[in-house]
Amino acid sequence: MTTQEVRLCGLLLREHFGEVVEKVGTHLLRSGAQNLRTIIHETGISLDLLKKSLCVLVQHGVCVFRSGRRGPGAPTEYLTSCDQILRILRYPRYIYTAKTLYGDTGELIIEELLQRGEMTMSSTVKTVANRLTQNMEDGRSMDYSEVSSAFCKLVETHFLQRCPPRVGAGKAATPATCKTPAPPASTTLPTPESFPECYSVPQVTLRGHGKRRLSNEDGEEQGNAKKAKMDSETHGDEGIYWQVNFERFHLHFRDQAVISAVANKMDQTSSEIVRTMLRMSEVTTSPTATCTKPLSANEIFRSLPSSYNIARPILDQYLTLLVDDPMEFVGKAGESGGGMFVVNLHRALANLARATLESVVQERFGSRSARIFRLLLRKRHLEQKQVEDFAMIPAKEAKDMLYTLLSQNLVQLQEIPKTPDFAPSRTFYLYTVNQLPTARMLLQSCYKTVANLIERRLFETKESKRLLEKSQRIEAILASLQASGAEPEQLTEVEEMITAPERQQLETLRLHINKLDSAENQVDETIFLLESYINSTVTS
């Protein structure tokens, strides 16, 4: 957890939940797990406000609480982590993915769930259906069952999951409790009223994937059962709350990144093959595996969408090409069944991260520095003279570039003395690139960049606050006039209250904010790539 991360988290929290929550959140980030009393003492926020903001954080899965370290009965401690908060940055992407995969309904379901943190299925379905109905033409309405089937689909593909039930102390002993259909609602949500109870009952939060899977399966059954109930107008799912499965979305993003990289490098058809392979192994491969389960060429052939029209020999050729490619996205695991193939996820991520680093160097220091950078990545350790010779860059320029890269920490210098006295004349100076630390460093600057962008956006909005308020007021007046059936002249008169320059200013502001927003999302893509590379390298 670094300063940059904390700063970004603070900004994100402020934007979504307001200043108080930001204060609490950043305080928790800075000081680690703390109990309620300490937080009050150190932040000086009133108890009521603090409880509410902690609730918000818990509701959104950003903050967890656990019983105190000093055994049962100790005050409950609250803990947040940056990773959870940084997901807020990715919300637009989750929503967009849901839209592309499951249409408007999916989009709205995810959006609602993201906004509320966790919800019961029945209320989600109701809100979404209502919102869809509002946008539709009069006379038509969205059926509940349609929305709930979309919801079930999302659950089936693991994009949604049940919130791990927070089990009371008495039940904590049996791990099977997460299978009990409906834990009492009062313990699920630590609302302010139930707070005294939270103190006395140490809470156990079930995290970890195995359990989550269980709850997923459980959820599917529940979903099916519920659909039947839905028709008879009873909900019966109070207490079962659902949340967005971020991990699943991340896996999806990762797969997308690999597929698009293959499409860039090779061609569309090979990317479709990789897509098919990834889809086939979606369920069978654990999310942290370095490569997918082996798939035979026959299986791949059968699962290819028929619209692509790829003949069997062509498929074999493509697979060979993919295996031969130096990026090593696809590896060969065996010969049985027409050849067993795996998608080497870890290698793919490492390659993508490397390409990202290269592109950063290329854009920032020019293509010749990028040449040196790639050269060092390839040959590991090189002396300055060798760099000049291999890269065919005049000594003077090469020296300059190397030193710039070195000062930016993109390149490291390793000294190997011939004698123990480290005399410069008797020492080899080897330049090298360490991919992992460099990726970490870039990740930090990504965080800073996003924070900068957000700050700039807030600044832009603040600058033209008056204007924005005015335009909002006028829009409100217009709407009310229209509703009351005012005459057109009146409407134009009100409209003209915003002068032309003001209108223009609003327009540029809109443009600026859009640009900043899209830039934030782009940087987030980089962040995602680097994060998954770092995670996969650390675990493997």
Added chain:
Amino acid sequence: IRNLCQQFPHGITDQVIQNDMPHLEPQQRAMAINKLLSLGQLDLLRNSSGLLYRMKDAQSTSKMKGSDNQEKLVYQIIEDAGNKIWSRDIRFKSNLPLTEINKILKNLESKKLIKAVKSVAASKKKVYMLYNLQPDRSVTGGAWYSDQDFESEFVEVLNQQCFKFLQSKAEAARDSKQSPMVQRNSSFATSHEVWKYICELGISKLQVDLSMDDIETILNTLIYDGKVEMTVIAAKEGTVGSVDGQMKLYRGVNPVIQPTGLVRTPCGLCPVFDDCHEGGEISPSNCIYMTEWLDF
């Protein structure tokens, strides 16, 4: 002894002389050798097995006619050095004063016995070598140097041309609508093909003869640019462009990703990124780069 030396043009050792002319006393032998040495007809060489005597070839002796002893000495030093020798090393080896050496060197140069070359590694050093020798690559720097300057433009042009060649080849292969395997294989070009293409283009303005190796170094820079990949395949001995039964194949490739999101923002390229803090002299709110970018 002289006859003996002529029999062994590569030189003979003390032992050989002793065996051939057992009647000679060591003293007499030494005297004879010294006489020949002073006449400049014999060379004294030192190798692993001891001292070695060798006849001087008549040609060089004739060249040296009319030079005094010191000149002979300097010439010999330069000759022994073979490839090149730095003037300071000459001074150390000959133990002559600097002015003397300069005079001698100038003399020899005017007689076209030696020549001065400028090295690329250190442009200030004067390096001498025999007149009839070609300067080594380490001195001239190979094809990439002219007048000991690195021809970076030349390299860039070649770099671009090679890439163009490989790219057009790859595109032609992609358009050919053949099976993927054939497509890939036909997008490869051997280094020999690239070499031929470049030679026919006639970019090499300085009448520099580019060798295959030179082209391969250029192609290697393209690999480091991430624009080209290389594979090595086995080739039949005697095929054009094969070296040691191997053939290097190159092909142009597409980049894996677009410029990443970070560098599409001004912060990704900002020169004062580290000094940027909210509330500081440089801050996101008053950043001029950001303003320019937003108004773009």
